[in-house]
Amino acid sequence: MKKTKIFGSKFSATLIAFTCFVTVFGFSQAEEKAKEKKGNLIWDAGTVQLELEKLGAGVYAFYPTDAREKNPKGHPVATSGGFVVGDNEVLVVESMINKRLAEQVMGFVKKVTDKPIRYVVNTSYHGDHAYGNYAFPKTAKIIQHSKTKAFMDNKEAFEADKKFMIQYFGANRGIEDVVSRTADIIVDDKKIIDLGNKVVEIMHLGFAQTDGDLFVWSPDNKVFWAGNPVVAQPPALPWLLNSRHEEVLTTMKKVRSFLPDDAIVVPGHGIPIKPQAIDFTIGYLEILHKDVKGAVEKGMTLEQAQKSITMKEFQGYALWDWVHSGVNLTNTYKELSK
Numbered sequence: 183m184k185k186t187k188i189f190g191s192k193f194s195a196t197l198i199a200f201t202c203f204v205t206v207f208g209f210s211q212a213e214e215k216a217k218e219k220k221g222n223l224i225w226d227a228g229t230v231q232l233e234l235e236k237l238g239a240g241v242y243a244f245y246p247t248d249a250r251e252k253n254p255k256g257h258p259v260a261t262s263g264g265f266v267v268g269d270n271e272v273l274v275v276e277s278m279i280n281k282r283l284a285e286q287v288m289g290f291v292k293k294v295t296d297k298p299i300r301y302v303v304n305t306s307y308h309g310d311h312a313y314g315n316y317a318f319p320k321t322a323k324i325i326q327h328s329k330t331k332a333f334m335d336n337k338e339a340f341e342a343d344k345k346f347m348i349q350y351f352g353a354n355r356g357i358e359d360v361v362s363r364t365a366d367i368i369v370d371d372k373k374i375i376d377l378g379n380k381v382v383e384i385m386h387l388g389f390a391q392t393d394g395d396l397f398v399w400s401p402d403n404k405v406f407w408a409g410n411p412v413v414a415q416p417p418a419l420p421w422l423l424n425s426r427h428e429e430v431l432t433t434m435k436k437v438r439s440f441l442p443d444d445a446i447v448v449p450g451h452g453i454p455i456k457p458q459a460i461d462f463t464i465g466y467l468e469i470l471h472k473d474v475k476g477a478v479e480k481g482m483t484l485e486q487a488q489k490s491i492t493m494k495e496f497q498g499y500a501l502w503d504w505v506h507s508g509v510n511l512t513n514t515y516k517e518l519s520k
C-alpha cells in the first residue's frame with residue numbers, strides 16, 4: 183500500500199477499502215467457485231453484459247444480466263444506469279467502467295431512438311460510473327459535481343485509481359485505455375434539463391457516499407437514479423468508506439422523503455426497486471448509530487463492539503463481515519468515540 187502515502191486520506195481510505203474488500207471477498211466460501219474462475223475479481227469488466235428495461239415512456243434502465251438472480255442473494259454485481267429520451271435529445275446516467283460497456287449503453291440508445299446523446303451524468307467519481315465518459319461522442323456534455331471533477335482531474339490520483347480498478351475488475355478489459363474526461367457542466371446543487379417535452383432533474387442532496395454524489399430524477403415517470411448510496415435491494419448494505427454516517431443518514435432520509443411511494447429507484451448495482459427498500463438502509467444506519475453509541479458509552483473496545491453488535495435482522499449481504507464489521511461499524515465507532 184505504498185501508494186496510499188502519496189495521496190490524500192480519502193483516496194487512501196478507498197484504496198484500503200478496496201483491498202480489504204477483495205481480501206474478505208477472497209475468503210468468502212459462497213464466492214469460492216467464482217473466485218476460482220475469476221481470480222480475485224469482484225466482477226469481471228471484460229464479461230459483464232447489460233440488459234435494457236423500459237420503465238416508462240422514454241425512460242430506460244440498464245443493469246447487468248446477472249443482477250436479477252444475484253441481488254436477492256446479496257451478491258455484488260456490476261453497475262446499473264439508464265437514460266431518458268426527449269423530443270430533441272438524450273441524457274444518459276452513468277458511463278460505466280470501460281469503452282466496451284459504454285458502447286453497450288450507446289447501442290441501447292440507438293436501438294430505441296435516433297436522437298443524439300447530449301448529456302452524460304456521473305453519480306460519483308467511482309470508475310465503474312465515470313470511466314466510460316471518454317467513449318461518448320464529443321457532442322455529449324459530461325455532468326458531474328465539482329468534487330467528482332476535482333478527483334478525476336488529479337492526474338496522479340486518477341492513474342493510481344485506474345491501477346486499483348484493474349486489480350479488482352480485471353487487466354486487459356479496457357480499463358488501461360481509459361482517459362479522464364470530466365465535467366462540461368457542474369451541478370453542486372440542482373439543475374433542470376429539458377430534453378424536449380421531457381424534463382430531468384439532477385441534484386446533490388448532501389454527502390451520501392462521496393463528496394460529489396448526484397441523484398437523477400425523471401418527474402414525469404417518477405424514476406430516480408440513486409448511484410452507489412443505494413447499492414441494491416436488501417440485504418445490500420451502504421458502504422461507509424469515508425465514514426460520516428450521520429450525514430449519510432440525513433441524506434438518505436432526504437432521498438426517502440423526496441420520493442413518492444410509487445417511484446422507481448434504479449440503484450447503483452442492481453435491478454430497479456421501490457423506495458420502501460431504502461428503509462432498510464435507513465433502519466440499518468439508525469440502529470448502527472444507536473448500538474455503537476451505546477457500546478462507546480459502556481466503554482467497550484472496538485473489538486468488543488464488533489462482537490456484541492450483530493444486527494441480525496440486517497444480515498444476508500455476501501460482503502457482511504467486511505462491509506458491516508470491517509468498514510461501517512469500525513468507522514462509526516471511531517467517529518462516536520472522538
Ligand SMILES: [Zn+2]
Pocket residue numbers: 261308310311410450451
Ligand atoms: Zn459503483
